[in-house]
Amino acid sequence: MRLLVTGGAGFIGSNFIHYALAHTDHHVTVLDKLTYAGNLESLMGLPSDRFNFVQGDIVDAALVDELVGVADAVVHYAAESHNDNSLRDPRPFLDTNIVGTYTLIEAARRHGNRFHHISTDEVYGDLELDDPARFTESTPYNPSSPYSSTKAGSDLLVRAWVRSFDLQATISNCSNNYGPYQHVEKFIPRQITNVIDGIRPKLYGEGKNVRDWIHADDHSSAVLTILEKGLIGETYLIGADGEKNNKDVVELILTEMGQQPDAYDHVVDRPGHDLRYAIDSTKLRTELDWAPQYQDFEAGLGATIQWYRDNQSWWRPQKAATEAKYKEQGQ
DSSP, X not given: OEEXXXXXXXXXXXXXXXXXXXXXXXXXXXXXXXXXXXXXXGGTTOOTTSEEEEEOOTTOHHHXXXXXHTOSEEEEOOOOOOHXXXXXXXXXXXXXXXXXXXXXXXXXXXXXXXXXXXXXXXXXXXXXXXXXXXXXXXXXXXXXXXXXXXXXXXXXXXXXXXXXXXXXXXXXXXXXXXXXTOOTTSHHHHHHHHHHTTOOOEEETTSOOEEEEXXXXXXXXXXHHHHHXXXXXXXXXXXXXXXXXHHHHHHHHHHHTTSOTTOOEEEOOOTTOOOBOOBOOHHHHHHHOOOOXXXXXXXXXXXXHHHHHHTHHHHHHHHHHHHHHXXXXXX
């Protein structure tokens, strides 16, 4: 297939492109605005005969229409996604996550394209720490930040376009990703790069918040599976049973990197910080026969730590400005 991948210079999108080109014969065109979270270095070394890059904004209807018109399928990763940023300035999240998604699905509707929409488990809100439940495809939406509320809105747009206009779309909601090419503002790479630089990791509050971690390669394989086997109009939850609280993750990073597990600092918590996310991916596993490769979080984390050690030229230009921003916020 000829795939148009939005946001392909970002963390999860770039991992998908590397994975897709290595495991399929698809041709990939990336459309990316190259905001601070996009990095062309993440797309180096890809086969030029099956990959090309276009810099542009997904709210640019003319450009989107041109690119969708020559694609077989659209995989929509592009999003403003950092919760802290959404609390400081929500407007870009409305523009990209709502207006951008609208622009894409309108183009896909006109051209009759297959469309896959990438979303997040954060649209469901959070769970109590002692709640045995996990999110399923039928869990009501209950977003708690400008980021998660705009992602919820984009999901609902896609669902409405499927019902009203017969858009050939599927949706996936994935748990927290980790792996190569993730911006150092994010939790795991921030702690890894702090340790590399001799800086003590930073833990929001008491670190009891639980996330359900999945390696970006496993997210990528799930998206390809849905693209090829998923039923139009269906939503699939992607998870790898990787629940860990933030305190345990920081201590594991320190241990894996040869440091004392308590060598971190507590900082002021994020406003409205969700307590726990947990994904039930039974539908994806049973109906589409998918399973994660990295079922051992420690093994995936070890590989991720090694990638950041080996690729300092990729992340170091972002580091000083990121830490300065956090310092201003007392974090």
